[in-house]
Amino acid sequence: MTRLPEPLTLTSPHGTGSVLSYGAHAVSWAPEGHEPVLWLSSRAHNETGRAIRGGVPVCFPWFGPGRTGDMEPAHGFARITDWQLTEQGEDGEGNAFAQFTLTPADVAAELRASFPHEFEARLRMSVGSRLRLELTVTNTGAETFEAEEALHTYLHVGDAQRVTVTGLEGAPYFDKVSKEQRTQSGELTITGETDAVFAHRGEVRVTDPALGRELVISKEGSDSTVVWNPWADEAVAMADFADDEWQRMLCVEAGNVMGSPVRLAAGESHTIAQVIEVRELPTGVA
Numbered sequence: 645m646t647r648l649p650e651p652l653t654l655t656s657p658h659g660t661g662s663v664l665s666y667g668a669h670a671v672s673w674a675p676e677g678h679e680p681v682l683w684l685s686s687r688a689h690n691e692t693g694r695a696i697r698g699g700v701p702v703c704f705p706w707f708g709p710g711r712t713g714d715m716e717p718a719h720g721f722a723r724i725t726d727w728q729l730t731e732q733g734e735d736g737e738g739n740a741f742a743q744f745t746l747t748p749a750d751v752a753a754e755l756r757a758s759f760p761h762e763f764e765a766r767l768r769m770s771v772g773s774r775l776r777l778e779l780t781v782t783n784t785g786a787e788t789f790e791a792e793e794a795l796h797t798y799l800h801v802g803d804a805q806r807v808t809v810t811g812l813e814g815a816p817y818f819d820k821v822s823k824e825q826r827t828q829s830g831e832l833t834i835t836g837e838t839d840a841v842f843a844h845r846g847e848v849r850v851t852d853p854a855l856g857r858e859l860v861i862s863k864e865g866s867d868s869t870v871v872w873n874p875w876a877d878e879a880v881a882m883a884d885f886a887d888d889e890w891q892r893m894l895c896v897e898a899g900n901v902m903g904s905p906v907r908l909a910a911g912e913s914h915t916i917a918q919v920i921e922v923r924e925l926p927t928g929v930a
């Protein structure tokens with residue numbers, strides 16, 4: 645294992661972020677004048693071969709243990725593989741961006757064996773007053789394949805027990821904690837270990853009175869929204885989480901996972917994107 649290098653900094657007049665070629669992993673982002681929007685564990689691993697706890701891991705070509713339930717490494721090999729930096733610059737609208745590419749040639753042979761398909765994955769991170777993350781997967785082989793994918797965004801919140809998540813009302817979801825299929829009734833609050841995969845296409849808002857702001861999370865090309873907070877016991881059990889840090893994070897992930905993988909015929913591409921904006925809450929809401 646080797647220590648990870650410093651991330652690449654993306655600076656625009658409206659916001660600043662950073663990203664590692666390892667995993668094409670967005671590590672930080674904050675719009676000008678705001679607190680960090682992405683959460684990074686104080687105990688995050690910082691070496692090759694291990695996943696980084698925080699920022700935005702890219703899960704691909706499977707999610708969690710995959711649809712067979714026994715795939716390793718968890719969440720696929722993309723987040724523990726070095727991607728190629730293929731483009732970097734300013735987009736003409738005041739945003740700084742970086743683009744990374746992953747092909748099977750970049751992936752260790754023992755990890756590739758579980759996904760023996762030809763593909764190209766491209767991750768573009770664009771930083772300004774908004775954060776845009778875009779993952780495009782192309783089938784560069786001759787046979788159709790299915791893959792799961794997710795932008796596993798860790799949001800920094802002031803107090804997870806006081807946030808409300810709106811936009812998921814009425815959505816069917818698989819509760820990974822109770823292993824039951826349910827339907828979301830009303831807004832979502834975090835009152836215990838939360839690990840839910842929603843069949844959901846729209847926008848989600850995370851209202852965070854402790855930080856006096858709302859995070860507006862929109863997405864494209866995504867049929868699944870995953871919400872995760874490990875709560876106290878699970879966080880204590882994880883070496884890369886400080887015991888009380890679960891109170892200041894919430895994952896809201898844009899994906900195509902479980903029953904909704906991406907299916908690509910030879911030559912086809914698919915793009916999934918997640919966009920985050922920060923809005924101040926009117927004073928008095930906290």
Ligand SMILES: O=P(O)(O)OC[C@H]1O[C@@H](O)[C@H](O)[C@@H](O)[C@@H]1O
Binds near residue numbers: 718719820840870
């Ligand atoms: O510890 P990992 O592999 O980064 O995964 C963290 C969590 O990621 C979430 O997306 C999953 O739904 C959870 O089940 C999982 O625990």
